[in-house]
Amino acid sequence: MGSQSVVTTAIGFKNRKGQVVVRNTGHRGVDLSQYIYQLACGKCGHNYGANGSDIYERKCPACQDGEPGFVL
Numbered sequence: 001m002g003s004q005s006v007v008t009t010a011i012g013f014k015n016r017k018g019q020v021v022v023r024n025t026g027h028r029g030v031d032l033s034q035y036i037y038q039l040a041c042g043k044c045g046h047n048y049g050a051n052g053s054d055i056y057e058r059k060c061p062a063c064q065d066g067e068p069g070f071v072l
């Protein structure tokens with residue numbers, strides 16, 4: 001546990017690619033210990049689902065050539 005830890009699943013968190021956490025969808029992701037979060041792209045406005053563990057490095061599937069998101 002480092003003092004530098006950031007809560008990347010907090011609502012409103014924006015990663016360095018400009019992807020913003022909108023909400024926890026409450027759905028379990030591929031990894032059952034993870035929830036799927038709704039993210040919104042700060043550049044094009046695209047909304048998509050992503051695993052909580054992927055938020056930190058997530059890129060927009062619409063405008064940043066990221067992996068396809070989960071359908072919400």
Ligand SMILES: [Zn+2]
Pocket residue numbers: 041042043044045046060061062063064
């Ligand atoms: Zn985008």
